[in-house]
Amino acid sequence: MSDAPFIEIRNAAKSFGALEVLKDINLTVEKGQIVAIIGPSGSGKSTLLRAINELDPLTSGEVWLDGVQINKDLPFRQYEKHVNQVRQDIGMVFQHFNLFPHLTVRGNITLAPKMLKGLSDKEVNELAEEQLKRVGMLERIDYYPSQLSGGQKQRVAIARALAMKPKVMLFDEATSALDPELVEEVNLVMKQLAEEHMTMIIVTHEMGFAQDVCDRVLFMDQGYVVEEGSPDVVFRNPTQDRTKDFLKKHLQGQN
Amino acid sequence: MGLDFTVVPKFFDVIFIGVGWTVAITIAAGLLSFFGGIVFAVVALYGPLLVRLPFRLFAWLFMGTPLLLQLFLIYFGLIQIGIDLPAFVAGVVGLGLHFAVYNSELIQASILAVDKGQNEAARTLGLSRGQALRKVVIPQAVRAVIPPIGNNMIALLKDSALVSVIGVAELTLAAQQAIGRTFRPFEFYVTAAVCYYFINLALEAGLRRIERHIQLSR
Ligand SMILES: Nc1ncnc2c1ncn2[C@@H]1O[C@H](COP(=O)(O)OP(=O)(O)OP(=O)(O)O)[C@@H](O)[C@H]1O
Ligand SMILES: [Mg+2]
Numbered sequence: 218m219s220d221a222p223f224i225e226i227r228n229a230a231k232s233f234g235a236l237e238v239l240k241d242i243n244l245t246v247e248k249g250q251i252v253a254i255i256g257p258s259g260s261g262k263s264t265l266l267r268a269i270n271e272l273d274p275l276t277s278g279e280v281w282l283d284g285v286q287i288n289k290d291l292p293f294r295q296y297e298k299h300v301n302q303v304r305q306d307i308g309m310v311f312q313h314f315n316l317f318p319h320l321t322v323r324g325n326i327t328l329a330p331k332m333l334k335g336l337s338d339k340e341v342n343e344l345a346e347e348q349l350k351r352v353g354m355l356e357r358i359d360y361y362p363s364q365l366s367g368g369q370k371q372r373v374a375i376a377r378a379l380a381m382k383p384k385v386m387l388f389d390e391a392t393s394a395l396d397p398e399l400v401e402e403v404n405l406v407m408k409q410l411a412e413e414h415m416t417m418i419i420v421t422h423e424m425g426f427a428q429d430v431c432d433r434v435l436f437m438d439q440g441y442v443v444e445e446g447s448p449d450v451v452f453r454n455p456t457q458d459r460t461k462d463f464l465k466k467h468l469q470g471q472n
Numbered sequence: 473m474g475l476d477f478t479v480v481p482k483f484f485d486v487i488f489i490g491v492g493w494t495v496a497i498t499i500a501a502g503l504l505s506f507f508g509g510i511v512f513a514v515v516a517l518y519g520p521l522l523v524r525l526p527f528r529l530f531a532w533l534f535m536g537t538p539l540l541l542q543l544f545l546i547y548f549g550l551i552q553i554g555i556d557l558p559a560f561v562a563g564v565v566g567l568g569l570h571f572a573v574y575n576s577e578l579i580q581a582s583i584l585a586v587d588k589g590q591n592e593a594a595r596t597l598g599l600s601r602g603q604a605l606r607k608v609v610i611p612q613a614v615r616a617v618i619p620p621i622g623n624n625m626i627a628l629l630k631d632s633a634l635v636s637v638i639g640v641a642e643l644t645l646a647a648q649q650a651i652g653r654t655f656r657p658f659e660f661y662v663t664a665a666v667c668y669y670f671i672n673l674a675l676e677a678g679l680r681r682i683e684r685h686i687q688l689s690r
Contacts, residue, residue, distance in 0.1 A: 272592055297600065305598035315593035319611045319689045328607060329597035361688045374593075381597060 221284060223248040223416060224269075224385060229278035231264055238264045239275070240440040246385075249414040253427035253448075256437035257463060262420045265437070266387050269418070270307040271300050282306060283384055305333060308378030308386040312394050314370040316362040316377070322349065323358045326377045333381075348376040352406050368399030372406055385416040393422060404430075424467055428452055436460045477659050483650040487660075490646025491667050497563055497642055498629045498675070504568025505628060506621065509575025510610060516580055518605075534573040540634055542566050547638040563635035571628045578620050582613035615686050622679040629675055630668070643667055 222245035231239035238261045246252050254262045267273040269280055271288060280287040287303050289296065317325050326348060327341040336344065349355040352372040362370055371391055378386060388407065392400045404426055410417065411430050421427055427434055427448060434451040436444040436459075444451055444460045452468075455461050480487075515527055534542065547562035557565065586609050594604035614621075636645035647664035651657045 270596055272596065301595075301598050301600050304596055307596070309593075309596040311589060311593065313589055315587075315589040317590065317593070317608055317612075319615060319686075321689075329594075329599060332603060332607070333598050363688055363690070377597070 221281070222246065223250075223283055224418075225279075225281040226265075226269070227279045227281075229265070229268060229275050229280070231261070231268060231273065232276050238440050239268065242278070242440075242442055244435070244442065246416060246418065248416055250433065251411050251415075251417045251419065251431045253431040253434045254418065254420045254437060255422070255424065255427060255434060255463070255467075256443075260437040261440045262437055263389050266309075266389050266418060266420055269385075269387060270304050270309055272309075301333075305329075305381050306384045308375075308381060308383035310371070310374055310378055310386065310388045310391045312390040314362075314367070314374045314394075316370055316374055318362050321359050321361055322354065322365075322373050325362070325373060326380045329377075330380055344380050345376075348380045349373070351379065351409075352376045353402075366399060367395045368402045371395065371403045375403075375406055375410075385418065386410065388417065388419040388421070390420055390422060392426075422467070424452065424464070436463065438463070475658060476656065477663075479654050479656055480659055480663050483646075483654075483660070486646045486650055487643070487663060487667065490641060490643035490664075491671065493560075493640060493642040493646075494629075494632055494644075494668075495671060497560065497567065497632050497635060497640065498625075498671070500564045501567035501571065501632065502625050502628055504564060505571035505575050505624065508568060508572030509579055509621070510614065512572055512576035513579035513583060513613075514605070514610070516576060517583060531573045531576070534570050535577075539566065539570050539631055540637065542570060543634060543638055559635070559639045562638055563632075563640045567628060567632060567635065570631075571624050574624050575617075575621050578617045578624075579610075579613055582617045583609060585616070586612050612690075615690050618679075618683055618686060622676075622683070625679065626672060626675060629672060633668075 224244075224246040226242055226244040229239055229242040230237070242265060254265065256262055264273050268275050269287065275288055282303065283306070285303060289299055291299055317328065320328060323342070323345050326345040330336050330344055331338075331341045345358065346355060349358055352375055354369060354372050354376060357365060357369060357373070362373070365373065391407070392403050395403065400423075404423075407417070407419070408430055419427070419431065431448055433445065434448050435442050436451060436455070436457070438459050444455055444457045451460065452464065455464060512527070512531070515523060516531070519527065543563065543566040546566045547557065547559060550557065590608050590612065591604050594608040595601075599607065632642060633644040636642060636648065639645070641649075643664050647660040650660045654660070
């Protein structure tokens with residue numbers, strides 16, 4: 218098991234009805250690695266990310282995390298139990314934050330650990346404070362999401378995911394819904410996680426960020442991983458025409 | 473014979489007890505209609521087919537027939553099958569279930585309108601379907617329909633007068649008893665109307681407080 222990759226996606230395919238969205242994707246991620254997924258709209262980036270935690274289960278193929286198959290074929294009840302268990306190890310951050318508006322920042326963070334980890338009130342409160350400190354949001358612990366800016370909301374959403382002590386964090390365009398001046402505070406938190414060697418898979422439209430932070434870049438188009446490699450290779454010496462076209466469009470205006 | 477409101481104070485005790493019963497029945501039936509409405513909504517949306525279908529029929533019966541008839545059925549009819557409810561209980565059950573069905577319709581629509589991302593975020597953290605529904609989706613769905621549920625509560629208060637027909641000594645029946653002894657319908661119906669009006673004001677004030685309280689958490 219020690220030789221097996223930390224995360225492995227094998228022959229992954231996914232269709233929505235007749236629409237094939239993922240086509241034979243293979244991907245391995247080592248512990249502590251940070252992988253960026255880039256590509257045009259509709260190429261299947263979100264679907265791939267959501268396949269990892271079974272939000273959009275694959276049509277065929279396998280997803281493994283730390284020696285456990287995520288997308289096991291099990292009878293319904295056992296499947297539900299299994300999925301609820303493995304999802305605790307996979308943090309996910311959404312474009313639109315998806316904070317729970319009826320709960321305070323504290324409530325957002327403590328809800329799942331309290332219900333799923335059997336921690337006491339005192340323990341979950343300490344946990345919430347610790348995670349909020351990490352994202353610089355401790356002073357807002359008793360605010361409601363409606364009282365926060367977009368950047369603050371996303372930092373709380375990251376803290377909420379971290380509070381489950383996940384083995385990997387998935388980011389689906391975490392900064393795309395933010396006003397430009399709020400992007401940096403969220404990027405800083407993600408950079409800090411990178412320094413702490415959190416394993417991360419980051420879907421992003423920010424090529425600069427991917428270049429700075431990630432160990433590896435995947436370029437997806439029409440359901441395929443068209444090109445993959447270190448940021449230097451993918452951004453500076455791409456081999457595929459589709460990658461070149463995409464980068465031409467997306468690097469315009471950036472420096 | 474002219475109007476003479478001086479007879480009213482002699483019946484303050486009767487009226488006062490009537491007000492008490494009206495408030496009690498409104499609170500009890502109101503709570504039943506609220507929590508029953510949530511349960512009904514969940515059953516109607518997620519229950520197994522074998523439960524959902526009879527439930528639709530039950531909901532249709534409660535919405536499509538007069539409340540008065542339902543009260544008669546629950547109080548007088550159920551005795552024949554061995555269920556002998558005290559009048560107060562029969563009144564609370566009848567009013568409560570009747571309005572629970574209306575609240576359930578509101579809550580069902582509201583549950584379906586909660587952003588899908590909320591459920592996804594909860595499930596991503598590891599919550600089960602049931603936990604996500606209970607802790608994330610339903611609290612938001614209910615908050616969103618507090619104002620129309622409040623309107624149903626006000627309707628419930630007014631319809632609580634109907635339980636006088638099965639002999640609950642609430643405000644309307646209390647007024648009728650006073651009228652029976654004094655033959656002064658105008659004075660006592662007006663008195664009862666004024667009492668309903670003030671109970672209504674209190675209820676509305678309570679509802680406004682609740683709305684203010686949840687304002688930030690929406
Ligand atoms: N639930 C769904 N049902 C049907 N089709 C879907 C569903 N989710 C995604 N798709 C389709 O799958 C394709 C890939 O979508 P996906 O969201 O993965 O793209 P993406 O690369 O994340 O794009 P974007 O950059 O716009 O977020 C699109 O054509 C999309 O319309
Ligand atoms: Mg996407």
